[in-house]
Amino acid sequence: MVTVPFTDVAATSRDVWPTIEREYLECLLSGRYISGSRVEAFEAEWAHYCAVGHAVGVANGTSALQLALTALGIGPGDEVIVPANTFIATVAAVIHAGATPRFADVGDDTLLLTPLTLKAAITNRTRAVIVVHLYGQMPDMDGLLSVASDEGLLLLEDAAQAHGAEWAGRRAGSFGAAACFSFYPAKNLGAFGDAGAIVTSRPEVADRVRALANHGRAHGSAHYEHQFVGSNSRLDALQAIVLSGKLALLEEWTNRRIALAARYRDQLGDLRICPIGVDPLARHVYHLFVVRVADRDLIQAELGRRGIQTGVHYPVPCHLQPPLRRYAKGPLPTAEQAAHELLSLPLFPHMADSQVDAVCDALRDVLRCQPSRPG
Numbered sequence: 001m002v003t004v005p006f007t008d009v010a011a012t013s014r015d016v017w018p019t020i021e022r023e024y025l026e027c028l029l030s031g032r033y034i035s036g037s038r039v040e041a042f043e044a045e046w047a048h049y050c051a052v053g054h055a056v057g058v059a060n061g062t063s064a065l066q067l068a069l070t071a072l073g074i075g076p077g078d079e080v081i082v083p084a085n086t087f088i089a090t091v092a093a094v095i096h097a098g099a100t101p102r103f104a105d106v107g108d109d110t111l112l113l114t115p116l117t118l119k120a121a122i123t124n125r126t127r128a129v130i131v132v133h134l135y136g137q138m139p140d141m142d143g144l145l146s147v148a149s150d151e152g153l154l155l156l157e158d159a160a161q162a163h164g165a166e167w168a169g170r171r172a173g174s175f176g177a178a179a180c181f182s183f184y185p186a187k188n189l190g191a192f193g194d195a196g197a198i199v200t201s202r203p204e205v206a207d208r209v210r211a212l213a214n215h216g217r218a219h220g221s222a223h224y225e226h227q228f229v230g231s232n233s234r235l236d237a238l239q240a241i242v243l244s245g246k247l248a249l250l251e252e253w254t255n256r257r258i259a260l261a262a263r264y265r266d267q268l269g270d271l272r273i274c275p276i277g278v279d280p281l282a283r284h285v286y287h288l289f290v291v292r293v294a295d296r297d298l299i300q301a302e303l304g305r306r307g308i309q310t311g312v313h314y315p316v317p318c319h320l321q322p323p324l325r326r327y328a329k330g331p332l333p334t335a336e337q338a339a340h341e342l343l344s345l346p347l348f349p350h351m352a353d354s355q356v357d358a359v360c361d362a363l364r365d366v367l368r369c370q371p372s373r374p375g
């Protein structure tokens with residue numbers, strides 16, 4: 001039986017290792033692991049890649065979101081709009097910053113926030129919105145920025161799944177007051193463990209995030225001089241070396257992701273499944289290749305029996321997660337309906353064309369065995 005894994009993180013590590021081995025081992029044996037020139041070098045490279053002035057490396061994407069909110073002055077008494085269809089970390093960061101999440105529904109085609117769903121969620125306590133570039137695609141940024149500006153809201157980007165994504169030719173990370181990235185190993189750009197970054201064009205926000213993430217130490221202050229109570233959320237030098245090495249390969253990997261997605265779309269057209277829509281203005285970087293299908297659980301189980309590993313992102317919309325229900329103000333029908341139908345097919349840069357074909361063959365076989373449902 002052909003087996004197709006959902007992803008292959010180790011393949012990206014094998015690719016990068018020859019180019020970083022010497023520097024990585026030197027750093028490992030140097031004993032200097034926290035901050036320093038390797039972190040600064042990666043921050044400069046990442047800011048350049050995102051076409052923004054400043055990047056601050058931090059410990060992970062969740063912390064990046066919380067630090068960005070705090071640095072922008074969002075806290076107790078403030079409401080922050082988040083899409084219901086996202087990973088729980090987007091919402092947790094709002095709560096950890098002391099603010100209150102308010103859920104918005106998503107558009108039926110892309111399953112991302114839209115100007116209309118954003119508008120519908122605004123109240124007189126709303127201070128900010130976190131726009132999530134879920135699966136690797138940016139939503140209608142022109143429309144969202146225009147609503148945010150009309151309503152006086154800060155716009156933050158959760159770009160944890162969207163390294164190198166674009167809207168109308170402009171990079172993810174360059175639209176919001178700040179944008180947050182995760183470098184969790186399975187992300188399009190992943191470390192050898194947890195890591196994250198905040199990018200911003202505002203130097204004062206970058207400085208504040210840097211201080212908040214380093215026990216409240218201001219730039220240039222002595223080791224035991226603290227301007228305010230911060231936390232410990234720094235990027236490790238070893239992770240910075242890995243990220244710089246992998247960044248040199250990111251465009252090649254992203255283009256391969258895009259080519260694999262096109263191959264899927266060519267073959268899935270005649271099947272009873274519906275890939276998530278892509279806006280013509282978006283460069284979708286396919287962190288995940290997500291389709292909608294009826295009887296999802298059954299189809300997923302049958303694919304598993306045929307050796308095809310799949311995922312579901314996400315089976316429960318955030319407003320229906322038990323610890324978050326108290327923030328829900330009512331049903332969000334599009335996110336709720338989609339949660340029953342979403343299925344993420346394998347897609348990773350080292351995937352062979354023949355593996356895409358094997359997934360499509362298995363899907364064809366599974367769907368042939370399922371009676372078609374009206375509607």
Ligand SMILES: Cc1ncc(COP(=O)(O)O)c(C=O)c1O
Nearest residue numbers: 060061062087089090160182184
């Ligand atoms: C959309 C989204 N936001 C935030 C995060 C949090 O990132 P991290 O796992 O690095 O804390 C993730 C990570 O999975 C994510 O997918």
